[in-house]
Amino acid sequence: MTNEELKKEILKLKKEKNAVILAHYYQIDDIQEIADVRGDSLALAIEATKLNSDIIVFCGVRFMAETAKVLCPDRKVLIPEINSVCPLADMATKEEVLKKKEELGNPTVVSYVNTNVDVKTVSDICCTSANAVNVVKSLDENRVLFVPDRNLGSYVKEQVQEKEVILWDGYCPVHEEYSTKDLKKLKEEHPDAKVAVHPESPKAIRDMADFIGSTSGIINYVSKTDANEFIIGTEEGILYELKLNNPGKEFYIIGSKSVCTNMKKITLESLYRALKDEIYEIELDEETIELAKKPIERMISIKRT
Ligand code: SF4
Structure with missing residues:
Protein backbone atom coordinates (compact mmCIF):
# COMPACT_ATOMS: atom_id res chain seq x y z
CA MET A 1 0.00 0.00 0.00
CA THR A 2 1.12 3.59 -0.59
CA ASN A 3 1.44 5.94 2.36
CA GLU A 4 -1.87 7.59 1.52
CA GLU A 5 -3.62 4.20 1.35
CA LEU A 6 -2.07 3.18 4.66
CA LYS A 7 -3.25 6.41 6.29
CA LYS A 8 -6.80 5.80 5.04
CA GLU A 9 -6.79 2.22 6.37
CA ILE A 10 -5.39 3.32 9.73
CA LEU A 11 -8.10 5.97 10.13
CA LYS A 12 -10.75 3.44 9.14
CA LEU A 13 -9.50 0.82 11.64
CA LYS A 14 -9.19 3.48 14.33
CA LYS A 15 -12.87 4.34 13.95
CA GLU A 16 -14.04 0.71 13.76
CA LYS A 17 -12.11 -0.24 16.91
CA ASN A 18 -12.77 2.95 18.88
CA ALA A 19 -9.04 3.58 19.21
CA VAL A 20 -7.02 6.75 19.70
CA ILE A 21 -3.53 7.36 18.35
CA LEU A 22 -1.15 9.31 20.56
CA ALA A 23 2.11 10.45 18.96
CA HIS A 24 5.19 11.90 20.60
CA TYR A 25 6.72 14.98 18.98
CA TYR A 26 9.73 12.89 17.89
CA GLN A 27 7.67 10.55 15.68
CA ILE A 28 7.95 10.68 11.89
CA ASP A 29 5.79 13.38 10.24
CA ASP A 30 3.34 10.87 8.67
CA ILE A 31 2.49 9.48 12.11
CA GLN A 32 2.17 12.92 13.70
CA GLU A 33 -0.13 13.95 10.86
CA ILE A 34 -2.76 11.28 11.54
CA ALA A 35 -2.47 11.19 15.35
CA ASP A 36 -5.41 12.26 17.49
CA VAL A 37 -3.02 13.94 19.89
CA ARG A 38 0.61 15.05 19.56
CA GLY A 39 2.59 15.93 22.64
CA ASP A 40 5.40 15.22 25.04
CA SER A 41 5.38 12.07 27.15
CA LEU A 42 3.53 13.41 30.16
CA ALA A 43 0.96 15.40 28.20
CA LEU A 44 0.15 12.30 26.16
CA ALA A 45 -0.22 10.07 29.21
CA ILE A 46 -2.52 12.61 30.88
CA GLU A 47 -4.48 13.04 27.65
CA ALA A 48 -4.93 9.27 27.49
CA THR A 49 -6.85 9.37 30.79
CA LYS A 50 -9.29 11.92 29.35
CA LEU A 51 -10.03 10.28 26.01
CA ASN A 52 -12.89 7.88 25.76
CA SER A 53 -11.59 4.92 23.75
CA ASP A 54 -11.26 1.16 24.03
CA ILE A 55 -7.73 1.11 22.62
CA ILE A 56 -4.81 3.50 23.01
CA VAL A 57 -2.10 3.18 20.36
CA PHE A 58 0.99 4.87 21.73
CA CYS A 59 3.47 5.98 19.08
CA GLY A 60 6.55 6.65 21.15
CA VAL A 61 9.03 4.56 23.11
CA ARG A 62 8.06 1.79 25.50
CA PHE A 63 8.29 3.64 28.83
CA MET A 64 5.73 6.12 27.49
CA ALA A 65 3.25 3.38 26.63
CA GLU A 66 3.88 1.82 30.05
CA THR A 67 3.06 5.16 31.71
CA ALA A 68 -0.19 5.32 29.73
CA LYS A 69 -1.02 1.76 30.90
CA VAL A 70 -0.30 2.68 34.52
CA LEU A 71 -2.67 5.65 34.26
CA CYS A 72 -5.29 3.77 32.21
CA PRO A 73 -5.11 0.18 33.51
CA ASP A 74 -8.55 -0.78 32.19
CA ARG A 75 -7.76 0.10 28.59
CA LYS A 76 -5.86 -1.87 25.96
CA VAL A 77 -2.58 0.00 25.36
CA LEU A 78 -0.64 -0.91 22.21
CA ILE A 79 2.80 0.09 20.97
CA PRO A 80 3.36 -0.56 17.25
CA GLU A 81 7.03 -1.61 17.69
CA ILE A 82 7.90 -3.58 20.80
CA ASN A 83 11.60 -2.78 20.27
CA SER A 84 11.02 0.96 20.36
CA VAL A 85 12.85 1.50 23.64
CA CYS A 86 14.68 4.44 25.20
CA PRO A 87 18.43 3.86 25.71
CA LEU A 88 18.40 6.51 28.45
CA ALA A 89 15.66 4.64 30.36
CA ASP A 90 17.67 1.42 30.01
CA MET A 91 20.61 3.04 31.83
CA ALA A 92 18.93 2.45 35.23
CA THR A 93 17.41 -0.75 36.60
CA LYS A 94 15.30 -1.19 39.72
CA GLU A 95 18.06 -3.25 41.40
CA GLU A 96 20.73 -0.63 40.64
CA VAL A 97 18.55 2.17 41.99
CA LEU A 98 17.77 0.27 45.20
CA LYS A 99 21.49 -0.50 45.69
CA LYS A 100 22.53 3.12 45.13
CA LYS A 101 19.79 4.37 47.43
CA GLU A 102 21.03 2.12 50.23
CA GLU A 103 24.69 3.11 49.65
CA LEU A 104 23.74 6.79 49.85
CA GLY A 105 21.76 6.45 53.10
CA ASN A 106 18.24 6.59 51.68
CA PRO A 107 17.90 9.85 49.72
CA THR A 108 14.59 10.70 48.02
CA VAL A 109 14.49 9.10 44.57
CA VAL A 110 13.29 11.45 41.84
CA SER A 111 13.01 9.63 38.56
CA TYR A 112 12.60 11.25 35.21
CA VAL A 113 9.61 9.78 33.33
CA ASN A 114 12.24 8.37 30.96
CA THR A 115 12.63 5.30 33.16
CA ASN A 116 11.25 1.83 32.74
CA VAL A 117 8.22 1.00 34.87
CA ASP A 118 10.14 -1.13 37.39
CA VAL A 119 12.29 1.89 38.31
CA LYS A 120 9.14 3.94 38.85
CA THR A 121 7.94 1.33 41.36
CA VAL A 122 10.88 2.22 43.63
CA SER A 123 10.79 5.99 43.07
CA ASP A 124 9.37 8.56 45.46
CA ILE A 125 8.28 10.92 42.73
CA CYS A 126 8.65 11.19 38.96
CA CYS A 127 9.34 14.32 36.92
CA THR A 128 9.49 15.41 33.31
CA SER A 129 11.87 17.86 31.71
CA ALA A 130 9.03 20.40 32.00
CA ASN A 131 8.52 20.12 35.75
CA ALA A 132 11.80 18.65 37.09
CA VAL A 133 12.90 21.88 38.79
CA ASN A 134 9.52 22.41 40.44
CA VAL A 135 9.31 18.77 41.51
CA VAL A 136 12.67 18.90 43.29
CA LYS A 137 11.86 22.32 44.82
CA SER A 138 8.54 20.97 46.10
CA LEU A 139 10.13 18.23 48.20
CA ASP A 140 10.47 18.54 51.97
CA GLU A 141 13.59 16.38 51.82
CA ASN A 142 16.97 17.99 51.05
CA ARG A 143 18.86 15.01 49.57
CA VAL A 144 17.77 13.76 46.19
CA LEU A 145 18.99 10.95 43.95
CA PHE A 146 18.11 12.07 40.42
CA VAL A 147 17.68 9.16 37.97
CA PRO A 148 18.72 8.57 35.16
CA ASP A 149 19.67 11.67 33.09
CA ARG A 150 22.84 13.42 34.32
CA ASN A 151 22.29 16.42 32.05
CA LEU A 152 18.73 17.14 33.16
CA GLY A 153 19.90 16.37 36.69
CA SER A 154 22.74 18.89 36.50
CA TYR A 155 20.30 21.49 35.14
CA VAL A 156 18.05 20.85 38.15
CA LYS A 157 21.07 21.06 40.44
CA GLU A 158 21.92 24.51 39.04
CA GLN A 159 18.36 25.73 39.60
CA VAL A 160 17.83 24.23 43.07
CA GLN A 161 21.07 24.99 44.85
CA GLU A 162 19.50 24.74 48.29
CA LYS A 163 19.25 20.95 47.92
CA GLU A 164 21.83 18.21 47.43
CA VAL A 165 21.09 16.64 44.05
CA ILE A 166 23.03 13.42 43.43
CA LEU A 167 23.28 12.52 39.75
CA TRP A 168 22.87 9.15 38.09
CA ASP A 169 25.33 8.64 35.24
CA GLY A 170 22.85 8.26 32.37
CA TYR A 171 22.35 10.35 29.25
CA CYS A 172 20.27 10.55 26.11
CA PRO A 173 22.52 9.54 23.17
CA VAL A 174 20.77 12.03 20.87
CA HIS A 175 21.30 15.15 23.01
CA GLU A 176 24.69 14.02 24.33
CA GLU A 177 26.05 14.19 20.76
CA TYR A 178 25.64 17.97 20.44
CA SER A 179 28.96 19.78 20.10
CA THR A 180 29.71 23.40 20.92
CA LYS A 181 31.64 23.53 17.64
CA ASP A 182 28.48 22.76 15.63
CA LEU A 183 26.45 25.22 17.67
CA LYS A 184 29.06 28.00 17.29
CA LYS A 185 29.06 27.43 13.52
CA LEU A 186 25.26 27.66 13.34
CA LYS A 187 25.30 30.83 15.44
CA GLU A 188 27.87 32.40 13.09
CA GLU A 189 25.80 31.44 10.05
CA HIS A 190 22.56 32.74 11.62
CA PRO A 191 23.56 35.55 13.98
CA ASP A 192 19.95 36.68 14.56
CA ALA A 193 18.69 33.23 15.48
CA LYS A 194 17.54 32.48 19.02
CA VAL A 195 18.87 29.24 20.50
CA ALA A 196 16.38 26.92 22.25
CA VAL A 197 17.64 23.63 23.68
CA HIS A 198 16.32 20.69 25.68
CA PRO A 199 17.76 20.24 29.21
CA GLU A 200 18.93 16.74 28.24
CA SER A 201 21.68 18.64 26.36
CA PRO A 202 25.13 18.87 27.97
CA LYS A 203 25.90 21.92 30.13
CA ALA A 204 28.24 23.49 27.55
CA ILE A 205 25.33 23.56 25.07
CA ARG A 206 22.82 24.81 27.64
CA ASP A 207 25.21 27.64 28.54
CA MET A 208 25.05 28.90 24.94
CA ALA A 209 21.22 28.89 24.78
CA ASP A 210 18.69 31.71 25.00
CA PHE A 211 16.09 29.25 26.23
CA ILE A 212 16.23 25.85 27.95
CA GLY A 213 13.04 23.80 28.10
CA SER A 214 11.11 20.65 27.35
CA THR A 215 9.73 19.94 23.87
CA SER A 216 6.46 21.67 24.84
CA GLY A 217 8.49 24.51 26.36
CA ILE A 218 10.49 24.96 23.14
CA ILE A 219 7.27 24.92 21.07
CA ASN A 220 5.72 27.64 23.27
CA TYR A 221 8.93 29.69 23.31
CA VAL A 222 9.19 29.72 19.50
CA SER A 223 5.53 30.73 19.08
CA LYS A 224 5.71 33.62 21.50
CA THR A 225 9.21 34.92 20.62
CA ASP A 226 9.50 37.71 18.14
CA ALA A 227 12.36 36.29 16.03
CA ASN A 228 12.34 34.72 12.58
CA GLU A 229 15.13 32.18 13.01
CA PHE A 230 15.71 29.56 15.70
CA ILE A 231 18.49 27.09 16.37
CA ILE A 232 16.90 24.05 18.00
CA GLY A 233 18.65 21.58 20.30
CA THR A 234 16.40 18.57 20.43
CA GLU A 235 15.25 15.66 18.27
CA GLU A 236 14.37 16.73 14.73
CA GLY A 237 10.77 15.40 14.93
CA ILE A 238 9.89 18.60 16.81
CA LEU A 239 10.16 20.45 13.47
CA TYR A 240 6.74 19.11 12.43
CA GLU A 241 4.96 21.03 15.20
CA LEU A 242 7.26 24.07 14.97
CA LYS A 243 6.68 24.49 11.23
CA LEU A 244 2.94 23.86 11.57
CA ASN A 245 2.56 26.59 14.21
CA ASN A 246 5.07 29.06 12.73
CA PRO A 247 4.92 28.94 8.92
CA LYS A 264 11.75 6.33 14.20
CA LYS A 265 11.17 2.56 14.35
CA ILE A 266 7.41 3.18 14.23
CA THR A 267 6.20 3.46 10.64
CA LEU A 268 2.80 3.72 8.96
CA GLU A 269 3.09 -0.02 8.23
CA SER A 270 3.70 -0.93 11.87
CA LEU A 271 0.93 1.41 13.05
CA TYR A 272 -1.46 -0.23 10.56
CA ARG A 273 -0.42 -3.71 11.74
CA ALA A 274 -0.79 -2.66 15.38
CA LEU A 275 -4.38 -1.58 14.85
CA LYS A 276 -5.30 -4.52 12.62
CA ASP A 277 -3.82 -7.28 14.84
CA GLU A 278 -4.00 -5.35 18.15
CA ILE A 279 -0.29 -5.71 18.87
CA TYR A 280 1.90 -5.17 20.84
CA GLU A 281 -0.09 -4.98 24.01
CA ILE A 282 1.51 -3.48 27.12
CA GLU A 283 0.72 -5.82 30.00
CA LEU A 284 1.60 -4.94 33.59
CA ASP A 285 0.62 -6.75 36.77
CA GLU A 286 -1.58 -5.05 39.36
CA GLU A 287 1.18 -4.58 41.92
CA THR A 288 3.46 -2.87 39.38
CA ILE A 289 0.62 -0.57 38.32
CA GLU A 290 -0.21 0.37 41.92
CA LEU A 291 3.42 1.03 42.88
CA ALA A 292 4.29 2.96 39.69
CA LYS A 293 1.11 5.03 39.85
CA LYS A 294 2.07 6.71 43.14
CA PRO A 295 5.19 8.63 41.93
CA ILE A 296 3.50 9.45 38.61
CA GLU A 297 0.38 10.84 40.27
CA ARG A 298 2.48 12.72 42.78
CA MET A 299 4.32 14.31 39.83
CA ILE A 300 1.08 15.21 38.03
CA SER A 301 0.00 17.24 41.04
CA ILE A 302 3.11 19.48 40.65
CA LYS A 303 2.77 22.59 38.49
CA ARG A 304 4.52 22.47 35.07
CA THR A 305 6.74 25.32 33.82
S1 SF4 B 1 15.42 11.11 22.30
FE1 SF4 B 1 16.72 10.27 23.92
S2 SF4 B 1 15.48 10.33 25.77
FE2 SF4 B 1 14.08 10.57 24.02
S3 SF4 B 1 13.40 8.49 23.57
FE3 SF4 B 1 15.19 8.88 22.25
S4 SF4 B 1 16.93 8.11 23.44
FE4 SF4 B 1 15.21 8.28 24.88
Whole structure:
Protein backbone atom coordinates (compact mmCIF):
# COMPACT_ATOMS: atom_id res chain seq x y z
CA MET A 1 0.00 0.00 0.00
CA THR A 2 1.12 3.59 -0.59
CA ASN A 3 1.44 5.94 2.36
CA GLU A 4 -1.87 7.59 1.52
CA GLU A 5 -3.62 4.20 1.35
CA LEU A 6 -2.07 3.18 4.66
CA LYS A 7 -3.25 6.41 6.29
CA LYS A 8 -6.80 5.80 5.04
CA GLU A 9 -6.79 2.22 6.37
CA ILE A 10 -5.39 3.32 9.73
CA LEU A 11 -8.10 5.97 10.13
CA LYS A 12 -10.75 3.44 9.14
CA LEU A 13 -9.50 0.82 11.64
CA LYS A 14 -9.19 3.48 14.33
CA LYS A 15 -12.87 4.34 13.95
CA GLU A 16 -14.04 0.71 13.76
CA LYS A 17 -12.11 -0.24 16.91
CA ASN A 18 -12.77 2.95 18.88
CA ALA A 19 -9.04 3.58 19.21
CA VAL A 20 -7.02 6.75 19.70
CA ILE A 21 -3.53 7.36 18.35
CA LEU A 22 -1.15 9.31 20.56
CA ALA A 23 2.11 10.45 18.96
CA HIS A 24 5.19 11.90 20.60
CA TYR A 25 6.72 14.98 18.98
CA TYR A 26 9.73 12.89 17.89
CA GLN A 27 7.67 10.55 15.68
CA ILE A 28 7.95 10.68 11.89
CA ASP A 29 5.79 13.38 10.24
CA ASP A 30 3.34 10.87 8.67
CA ILE A 31 2.49 9.48 12.11
CA GLN A 32 2.17 12.92 13.70
CA GLU A 33 -0.13 13.95 10.86
CA ILE A 34 -2.76 11.28 11.54
CA ALA A 35 -2.47 11.19 15.35
CA ASP A 36 -5.41 12.26 17.49
CA VAL A 37 -3.02 13.94 19.89
CA ARG A 38 0.61 15.05 19.56
CA GLY A 39 2.59 15.93 22.64
CA ASP A 40 5.40 15.22 25.04
CA SER A 41 5.38 12.07 27.15
CA LEU A 42 3.53 13.41 30.16
CA ALA A 43 0.96 15.40 28.20
CA LEU A 44 0.15 12.30 26.16
CA ALA A 45 -0.22 10.07 29.21
CA ILE A 46 -2.52 12.61 30.88
CA GLU A 47 -4.48 13.04 27.65
CA ALA A 48 -4.93 9.27 27.49
CA THR A 49 -6.85 9.37 30.79
CA LYS A 50 -9.29 11.92 29.35
CA LEU A 51 -10.03 10.28 26.01
CA ASN A 52 -12.89 7.88 25.76
CA SER A 53 -11.59 4.92 23.75
CA ASP A 54 -11.26 1.16 24.03
CA ILE A 55 -7.73 1.11 22.62
CA ILE A 56 -4.81 3.50 23.01
CA VAL A 57 -2.10 3.18 20.36
CA PHE A 58 0.99 4.87 21.73
CA CYS A 59 3.47 5.98 19.08
CA GLY A 60 6.55 6.65 21.15
CA VAL A 61 9.03 4.56 23.11
CA ARG A 62 8.06 1.79 25.50
CA PHE A 63 8.29 3.64 28.83
CA MET A 64 5.73 6.12 27.49
CA ALA A 65 3.25 3.38 26.63
CA GLU A 66 3.88 1.82 30.05
CA THR A 67 3.06 5.16 31.71
CA ALA A 68 -0.19 5.32 29.73
CA LYS A 69 -1.02 1.76 30.90
CA VAL A 70 -0.30 2.68 34.52
CA LEU A 71 -2.67 5.65 34.26
CA CYS A 72 -5.29 3.77 32.21
CA PRO A 73 -5.11 0.18 33.51
CA ASP A 74 -8.55 -0.78 32.19
CA ARG A 75 -7.76 0.10 28.59
CA LYS A 76 -5.86 -1.87 25.96
CA VAL A 77 -2.58 0.00 25.36
CA LEU A 78 -0.64 -0.91 22.21
CA ILE A 79 2.80 0.09 20.97
CA PRO A 80 3.36 -0.56 17.25
CA GLU A 81 7.03 -1.61 17.69
CA ILE A 82 7.90 -3.58 20.80
CA ASN A 83 11.60 -2.78 20.27
CA SER A 84 11.02 0.96 20.36
CA VAL A 85 12.85 1.50 23.64
CA CYS A 86 14.68 4.44 25.20
CA PRO A 87 18.43 3.86 25.71
CA LEU A 88 18.40 6.51 28.45
CA ALA A 89 15.66 4.64 30.36
CA ASP A 90 17.67 1.42 30.01
CA MET A 91 20.61 3.04 31.83
CA ALA A 92 18.93 2.45 35.23
CA THR A 93 17.41 -0.75 36.60
CA LYS A 94 15.30 -1.19 39.72
CA GLU A 95 18.06 -3.25 41.40
CA GLU A 96 20.73 -0.63 40.64
CA VAL A 97 18.55 2.17 41.99
CA LEU A 98 17.77 0.27 45.20
CA LYS A 99 21.49 -0.50 45.69
CA LYS A 100 22.53 3.12 45.13
CA LYS A 101 19.79 4.37 47.43
CA GLU A 102 21.03 2.12 50.23
CA GLU A 103 24.69 3.11 49.65
CA LEU A 104 23.74 6.79 49.85
CA GLY A 105 21.76 6.45 53.10
CA ASN A 106 18.24 6.59 51.68
CA PRO A 107 17.90 9.85 49.72
CA THR A 108 14.59 10.70 48.02
CA VAL A 109 14.49 9.10 44.57
CA VAL A 110 13.29 11.45 41.84
CA SER A 111 13.01 9.63 38.56
CA TYR A 112 12.60 11.25 35.21
CA VAL A 113 9.61 9.78 33.33
CA ASN A 114 12.24 8.37 30.96
CA THR A 115 12.63 5.30 33.16
CA ASN A 116 11.25 1.83 32.74
CA VAL A 117 8.22 1.00 34.87
CA ASP A 118 10.14 -1.13 37.39
CA VAL A 119 12.29 1.89 38.31
CA LYS A 120 9.14 3.94 38.85
CA THR A 121 7.94 1.33 41.36
CA VAL A 122 10.88 2.22 43.63
CA SER A 123 10.79 5.99 43.07
CA ASP A 124 9.37 8.56 45.46
CA ILE A 125 8.28 10.92 42.73
CA CYS A 126 8.65 11.19 38.96
CA CYS A 127 9.34 14.32 36.92
CA THR A 128 9.49 15.41 33.31
CA SER A 129 11.87 17.86 31.71
CA ALA A 130 9.03 20.40 32.00
CA ASN A 131 8.52 20.12 35.75
CA ALA A 132 11.80 18.65 37.09
CA VAL A 133 12.90 21.88 38.79
CA ASN A 134 9.52 22.41 40.44
CA VAL A 135 9.31 18.77 41.51
CA VAL A 136 12.67 18.90 43.29
CA LYS A 137 11.86 22.32 44.82
CA SER A 138 8.54 20.97 46.10
CA LEU A 139 10.13 18.23 48.20
CA ASP A 140 10.47 18.54 51.97
CA GLU A 141 13.59 16.38 51.82
CA ASN A 142 16.97 17.99 51.05
CA ARG A 143 18.86 15.01 49.57
CA VAL A 144 17.77 13.76 46.19
CA LEU A 145 18.99 10.95 43.95
CA PHE A 146 18.11 12.07 40.42
CA VAL A 147 17.68 9.16 37.97
CA PRO A 148 18.72 8.57 35.16
CA ASP A 149 19.67 11.67 33.09
CA ARG A 150 22.84 13.42 34.32
CA ASN A 151 22.29 16.42 32.05
CA LEU A 152 18.73 17.14 33.16
CA GLY A 153 19.90 16.37 36.69
CA SER A 154 22.74 18.89 36.50
CA TYR A 155 20.30 21.49 35.14
CA VAL A 156 18.05 20.85 38.15
CA LYS A 157 21.07 21.06 40.44
CA GLU A 158 21.92 24.51 39.04
CA GLN A 159 18.36 25.73 39.60
CA VAL A 160 17.83 24.23 43.07
CA GLN A 161 21.07 24.99 44.85
CA GLU A 162 19.50 24.74 48.29
CA LYS A 163 19.25 20.95 47.92
CA GLU A 164 21.83 18.21 47.43
CA VAL A 165 21.09 16.64 44.05
CA ILE A 166 23.03 13.42 43.43
CA LEU A 167 23.28 12.52 39.75
CA TRP A 168 22.87 9.15 38.09
CA ASP A 169 25.33 8.64 35.24
CA GLY A 170 22.85 8.26 32.37
CA TYR A 171 22.35 10.35 29.25
CA CYS A 172 20.27 10.55 26.11
CA PRO A 173 22.52 9.54 23.17
CA VAL A 174 20.77 12.03 20.87
CA HIS A 175 21.30 15.15 23.01
CA GLU A 176 24.69 14.02 24.33
CA GLU A 177 26.05 14.19 20.76
CA TYR A 178 25.64 17.97 20.44
CA SER A 179 28.96 19.78 20.10
CA THR A 180 29.71 23.40 20.92
CA LYS A 181 31.64 23.53 17.64
CA ASP A 182 28.48 22.76 15.63
CA LEU A 183 26.45 25.22 17.67
CA LYS A 184 29.06 28.00 17.29
CA LYS A 185 29.06 27.43 13.52
CA LEU A 186 25.26 27.66 13.34
CA LYS A 187 25.30 30.83 15.44
CA GLU A 188 27.87 32.40 13.09
CA GLU A 189 25.80 31.44 10.05
CA HIS A 190 22.56 32.74 11.62
CA PRO A 191 23.56 35.55 13.98
CA ASP A 192 19.95 36.68 14.56
CA ALA A 193 18.69 33.23 15.48
CA LYS A 194 17.54 32.48 19.02
CA VAL A 195 18.87 29.24 20.50
CA ALA A 196 16.38 26.92 22.25
CA VAL A 197 17.64 23.63 23.68
CA HIS A 198 16.32 20.69 25.68
CA PRO A 199 17.76 20.24 29.21
CA GLU A 200 18.93 16.74 28.24
CA SER A 201 21.68 18.64 26.36
CA PRO A 202 25.13 18.87 27.97
CA LYS A 203 25.90 21.92 30.13
CA ALA A 204 28.24 23.49 27.55
CA ILE A 205 25.33 23.56 25.07
CA ARG A 206 22.82 24.81 27.64
CA ASP A 207 25.21 27.64 28.54
CA MET A 208 25.05 28.90 24.94
CA ALA A 209 21.22 28.89 24.78
CA ASP A 210 18.69 31.71 25.00
CA PHE A 211 16.09 29.25 26.23
CA ILE A 212 16.23 25.85 27.95
CA GLY A 213 13.04 23.80 28.10
CA SER A 214 11.11 20.65 27.35
CA THR A 215 9.73 19.94 23.87
CA SER A 216 6.46 21.67 24.84
CA GLY A 217 8.49 24.51 26.36
CA ILE A 218 10.49 24.96 23.14
CA ILE A 219 7.27 24.92 21.07
CA ASN A 220 5.72 27.64 23.27
CA TYR A 221 8.93 29.69 23.31
CA VAL A 222 9.19 29.72 19.50
CA SER A 223 5.53 30.73 19.08
CA LYS A 224 5.71 33.62 21.50
CA THR A 225 9.21 34.92 20.62
CA ASP A 226 9.50 37.71 18.14
CA ALA A 227 12.36 36.29 16.03
CA ASN A 228 12.34 34.72 12.58
CA GLU A 229 15.13 32.18 13.01
CA PHE A 230 15.71 29.56 15.70
CA ILE A 231 18.49 27.09 16.37
CA ILE A 232 16.90 24.05 18.00
CA GLY A 233 18.65 21.58 20.30
CA THR A 234 16.40 18.57 20.43
CA GLU A 235 15.25 15.66 18.27
CA GLU A 236 14.37 16.73 14.73
CA GLY A 237 10.77 15.40 14.93
CA ILE A 238 9.89 18.60 16.81
CA LEU A 239 10.16 20.45 13.47
CA TYR A 240 6.74 19.11 12.43
CA GLU A 241 4.96 21.03 15.20
CA LEU A 242 7.26 24.07 14.97
CA LYS A 243 6.68 24.49 11.23
CA LEU A 244 2.94 23.86 11.57
CA ASN A 245 2.56 26.59 14.21
CA ASN A 246 5.07 29.06 12.73
CA PRO A 247 4.92 28.94 8.92
CA GLY A 248 7.02 32.10 8.48
CA LYS A 249 9.91 31.07 10.73
CA GLU A 250 13.16 29.21 9.91
CA PHE A 251 14.65 26.41 12.01
CA TYR A 252 18.11 24.86 12.20
CA ILE A 253 18.77 21.71 14.22
CA ILE A 254 22.14 21.36 15.99
CA GLY A 255 24.39 18.72 14.40
CA SER A 256 23.51 16.23 11.74
CA LYS A 257 22.55 13.29 13.97
CA SER A 258 19.65 14.66 16.00
CA VAL A 259 17.51 11.62 15.29
CA CYS A 260 16.23 9.15 17.86
CA THR A 261 16.41 5.90 15.93
CA ASN A 262 14.11 4.21 18.46
CA MET A 263 11.37 6.78 17.94
CA LYS A 264 11.75 6.33 14.20
CA LYS A 265 11.17 2.56 14.35
CA ILE A 266 7.41 3.18 14.23
CA THR A 267 6.20 3.46 10.64
CA LEU A 268 2.80 3.72 8.96
CA GLU A 269 3.09 -0.02 8.23
CA SER A 270 3.70 -0.93 11.87
CA LEU A 271 0.93 1.41 13.05
CA TYR A 272 -1.46 -0.23 10.56
CA ARG A 273 -0.42 -3.71 11.74
CA ALA A 274 -0.79 -2.66 15.38
CA LEU A 275 -4.38 -1.58 14.85
CA LYS A 276 -5.30 -4.52 12.62
CA ASP A 277 -3.82 -7.28 14.84
CA GLU A 278 -4.00 -5.35 18.15
CA ILE A 279 -0.29 -5.71 18.87
CA TYR A 280 1.90 -5.17 20.84
CA GLU A 281 -0.09 -4.98 24.01
CA ILE A 282 1.51 -3.48 27.12
CA GLU A 283 0.72 -5.82 30.00
CA LEU A 284 1.60 -4.94 33.59
CA ASP A 285 0.62 -6.75 36.77
CA GLU A 286 -1.58 -5.05 39.36
CA GLU A 287 1.18 -4.58 41.92
CA THR A 288 3.46 -2.87 39.38
CA ILE A 289 0.62 -0.57 38.32
CA GLU A 290 -0.21 0.37 41.92
CA LEU A 291 3.42 1.03 42.88
CA ALA A 292 4.29 2.96 39.69
CA LYS A 293 1.11 5.03 39.85
CA LYS A 294 2.07 6.71 43.14
CA PRO A 295 5.19 8.63 41.93
CA ILE A 296 3.50 9.45 38.61
CA GLU A 297 0.38 10.84 40.27
CA ARG A 298 2.48 12.72 42.78
CA MET A 299 4.32 14.31 39.83
CA ILE A 300 1.08 15.21 38.03
CA SER A 301 0.00 17.24 41.04
CA ILE A 302 3.11 19.48 40.65
CA LYS A 303 2.77 22.59 38.49
CA ARG A 304 4.52 22.47 35.07
CA THR A 305 6.74 25.32 33.82
S1 SF4 B 1 15.42 11.11 22.30
FE1 SF4 B 1 16.72 10.27 23.92
S2 SF4 B 1 15.48 10.33 25.77
FE2 SF4 B 1 14.08 10.57 24.02
S3 SF4 B 1 13.40 8.49 23.57
FE3 SF4 B 1 15.19 8.88 22.25
S4 SF4 B 1 16.93 8.11 23.44
FE4 SF4 B 1 15.21 8.28 24.88
